[in-house]
Structures are given as C-alpha cells and as structure tokens.
Amino acid sequence: MKLSNTPAQRYLLRIADAALILSQRNAEWCGHGPILEEDLALSNLALDHLGQARALLTHVGKTDGLDEDQLAMLRLEQQFLNPVLFELPHGLHGQRDFAFTVLRNLAAATWFTLLWQRLLDSSDAEVAAIAEKSLKESRYHLQHATDWTLRLGDGTAESKARMQAALERLWPYVGELFEADAVDAAAEETKLGPSWASLQMEWRAQMNAVLGAATLTVPKDCANAHRGRVGIHSEHLGHLLAEMQYLQRAYPGGTW
Amino acid sequence: MAKSERWQQAWGRLAAVLDPEVPALSLVELGIVRELREESDGGFTVVLTPTYSGCPATELIEDEVRAALTDFAPLRIEQRRSPAWTTDWISAEAREKLRQYGIAPPSGMAAVSQPLRMHQAIPCPRCGSPKSERLSAFGSTACKALYRCTACREPFEYFKPI
Numbered sequence: 001m002k003l004s005n006t007p008a009q010r011y012l013l014r015i016a017d018a019a020l021i022l023s024q025r026n027a028e029w030c031g032h033g034p035i036l037e038e039d040l041a042l043s044n045l046a047l048d049h050l051g052q053a054r055a056l057l058t059h060v061g062k063t064d065g066l067d068e069d070q071l072a073m074l075r076l077e078q079q080f081l082n083p084v085l086f087e088l089p090h091g092l093h094g095q096r097d098f099a100f101t102v103l104r105n106l107a108a109a110t111w112f113t114l115l116w117q118r119l120l121d122s123s124d125a126e127v128a129a130i131a132e133k134s135l136k137e138s139r140y141h142l143q144h145a146t147d148w149t150l151r152l153g154d155g156t157a158e159s160k161a162r163m164q165a166a167l168e169r170l171w172p173y174v175g176e177l178f179e180a181d182a183v184d185a186a187a188e189e190t191k192l193g194p195s196w197a198s199l200q201m202e203w204r205a206q207m208n209a210v211l212g213a214a215t216l217t218v219p220k221d222c223a224n225a226h227r228g229r230v231g232i233h234s235e236h237l238g239h240l241l242a243e244m245q246y247l248q249r250a251y252p253g254g255t256w
Numbered sequence: 257m258a259k260s261e262r263w264q265q266a267w268g269r270l271a272a273v274l275d276p277e278v279p280a281l282s283l284v285e286l287g288i289v290r291e292l293r294e295e296s297d298g299g300f301t302v303v304l305t306p307t308y309s310g311c312p313a314t315e316l317i318e319d320e321v322r323a324a325l326t327d328f329a330p331l332r333i334e335q336r337r338s339p340a341w342t343t344d345w346i347s348a349e350a351r352e353k354l355r356q357y358g359i360a361p362p363s364g365m366a367a368v369s370q371p372l373r374m375h376q377a378i379p380c381p382r383c384g385s386p387k388s389e390r391l392s393a394f395g396s397t398a399c400k401a402l403y404r405c406t407a408c409r410e411p412f413e414y415f416k417p418i
Contacts, residue, residue: 036392037391037392037393037394037402040392040394040395040396040402041392041393041394043394044394044398045394046310047308047310047311047312047398048308048309048310048398049310050309050310051306051308051309051310051311052309052310054309054310055309055337125338126337128338129337129338129340130309130337132337132338132339132340133306133308133309133337133338133340133341134309135340136340136342136366136418137308137309137418139367140393140416140418143393144393144394147393
C-alpha cells in the first residue's frame with residue numbers, strides 16, 4: 001500500500017472514509033430493521049454512501065495506481081481518516097439503538113449536504129462531479145433522518161427519552177467535524193474544497209432547527225477530544241474493519 | 257451533423273436495451289445513455305451515466321450495452337458523472353410507459369433544495385385515483401418509493417424525482 005498521502009489525498013480520504021464507514025454501520029441494520037420500511041431505507045442509504053465512497057476512493061488512488069478495493073480493504077485502521085463519529089456502534093453493549101442511528105444520520109446528512117454543496121465548486125472536476133451526484137442522494141437522506149427525528153423526539157415519553165439519551169451520547173463527537181487543520185487549510189488554498197470549520201455555523205443552525213422542532217434539548221458543547229481525521233480512532237473501528245475486510249484479507253483479490 | 261447509417265444502426269441496437277430494474281423503459285429513454293460516438297477507427301464509444309452512486313445495476317448495464325453492440329463494432333464504454341442524472345430527462349412519453357407498467361412516474365421536476373416533495377399524494381398508476389399514502393420512502397431499488405392507493409388499496413411503486 002504505497003499511498004503518497006498528499007494533503008489533497010488526505011482531504012478526500014476523510015470524506016471517502018466517512019461515507020464508507022457510515023455505509024458499513026448503516027448496513028448492519030440490513031435484516032434487523034425495527035420495521036421492514038426501515039430495513040429498506042437504511043440499506044438504500046448504505047448503498048448510496050458506498051457508491052459515493054467508491055467514486056472518491058477510485059479518484060484518490062488513481063495517481064498512485066491503487067484501486068478502490070485496495071484502499072477500502074487493505075488499509076489498516078490508522079490509515080482510515082474518517083471522524084470518529086462515523087465509526088461508533090449504534091448502541092452500547094452490542095445493542096442496536098435506532099435513536100442513535102437516526103440522530104447520527106441526521107448529523108451526517110446535514111453535514112454531507114453542506115459539504116457536497118460546497119464541493120460543487122471544487123477545482124478538481126471529478127470531485128465536483130461526484131458532489132453533484134451525491135448531493136441529490138444526501139438530500140433524500142436528510143429528509144428521511146429529519147422525519148424520524150421529529151417523529152421520535154416529539155413522540156411518546158419513551159421515544160423522547162431515548163432520543164435525548166442518544167443525543168447526549170453522540171454530541172461529544174460532533175466537534176471533530178469542524179476542527180481546523182493544515183489539511184483543510186491546504187484544500188481551501190487550492191480550492192479543492194472548503195475547510196470543514198467553515199460549515200459549522202450552517203450545520204449548527206440546521207441541527208438546532210430540527211432538534212428544536214423535535215422538542216429535544218441540544219447538549220452543551222465540550223472540547224473535542226477525537227482525532228479520527230489523523231488516523232487515531234476509537235476501539236470500535238478495528239472491530240468494524242475486521243468484519244468489513246475479512247474476506248479480502250483471507251482470499252486476496254477474491255471477486256464475486 | 258448528420259449521423260451515418262452505421263451510427264443509426266448502432267443507435268437502434270442501443271435503444272433496444274432495456275433497463276434491468278425498470279424493464280418498461282430503455283436505457284436511452286431513462287437518459288442513462290448520454291452519447292454514442294462513431295470513432296475514426298470504425299469503433300463506437302458509448303457514454304453512460306449512473307443513476308445513483310450505489311446503483312447495483314451499473315455494472316450490469318455496462319454488460320448489456322456491451323452485449324448489444326459487441327458483434328457490431330469495437331466498443332468502448334465511458335462513465336460520465338456530470339451533469340448528474342436526473343429524472344427530468346425522462347420524457348412525457350416514457351413517463352406514460354412507466355405508468356402503464358404500474359410504476360407511478362416522477363411527479364414534476366427534480367427538487368434542487370429542501371424540502372423534498374415526499375409527502376404529496378401521488379396518483380395511483382392503476383386506478384388513477386389522486387389519493388394515496390406513502391408506505392416507505394425507500395423501495396425495492398434506490399430510485400423508487402412505495403405507496404398505496406387509498407381508493408383501490410393496491411400498493412404501487414413511485415419513481416422518485418431526483
């Protein structure tokens with residue numbers, strides 16, 4: 001795995017990995033959805049994110065002669081650059097908490113929608129084209145997550161309490177989405193894409209509006225302690241990759 | 257520029273390839289085929305665009321295009337992502353074919369911003385009643401949602417505008 005790791009590659013890998021890892025997480029609901037419609041929805045969401053990740057990974061690897069499969073299946077945990085938020089399990093102690101899934105998808109879709117919008121103006125024509133396609137998909141994801149947030153937040157006492165608890169669990173991880181660093185600065189400089197920090201105000205405004213309408217209380221911010229974007233991950237990513245990469249590592253180059 | 261007779265023949269073959277997931281329409285009618293070029297070496301280049309990033313039919317579609325033209329001329333297939341595929345490219349005639357097949361065609365033009373029109377009643381493709389309810393925002397494929405007619409009670413698929 002000889003990836004040059006240029007700032008541009010790292011900027012795009014952060015986005016590709018966010019899509020890939022979230023895809024893998026949402027796909028865990030396949031066959032386990034709380035209702036059939038959600039099984040379908042989460043599988044569809046996962047497929048869209050997988051497609052977005054494939055397009056970006058193909059693009060990132062091109063200059064180094066690496067393909068999407070090598071990047072997805074043969075990188076080690078520390079080489080993944082997604083924010084930690086995307087790799088968290090759906091619930092504690094091996095449980096799948098649908099409330100957490102809904103809220104993470106809301107946070108992610110709001111963020112992806114803002115990011116794709118800005119990437120339409122990327123100086124890299126391929127990145128702009130990927131953003132143009134992905135933006136349409138993320139709008140549907142946002143609609144879906146918003147519907148459920150309103151329904152469960154402003155729902156029964158039980159659903160509201162579970163949504164609030166899930167929101168408290170998720171919130172310490174959102175700060176990482178808006179940390180400024182040299183990779184982002186370089187992307188902004190070359191017009192490859194926006195610094196993620198510049199998405200923060202709009203993201204917060206949109207999240208506050210939906211969470212408020214859902215009668216949920218936005219938790220207090222805390223200092224960000226997470227550094228998935230430089231390859232320092234939670235204990236959960238290794239387990240996720242063990243499952244996702246198993247087949248390619250056991251049977252290198254295997255195809256369907 | 258007038259197209260050659262060979263181009264017309266190739267186009268005829270291409271226009272007969274049906275979409276694997278929506279076999280009521282051809283790839284040309286769905287707007288998936290963006291361009292057919294006759295090259296100076298006598299071969300053809302077909303430019304395709306994916307419908308959804310993760311559409312599992314993308315590779316199958318390439319295979320079917322290849323199968324339709326491979327004994328005709330040397331063939332190259334390109335994927336072009338921009339401009340992004342939109343249901344706005346499905347003609348009025350093709351929308352009617354969809355409806356007759358039992359899939360409610362996309363209602364109006366694709367949304368360019370929030371909110372998406374997901375909660376409006378979609379006319380039933382079977383009995384024509386304007387009253388329906390959404391059962392599932394996502395359907396059997398990425399491009400469809402599931403609805404039920406409240407008049408004839410039949411469920412039906414709705415091709416989402418995107």
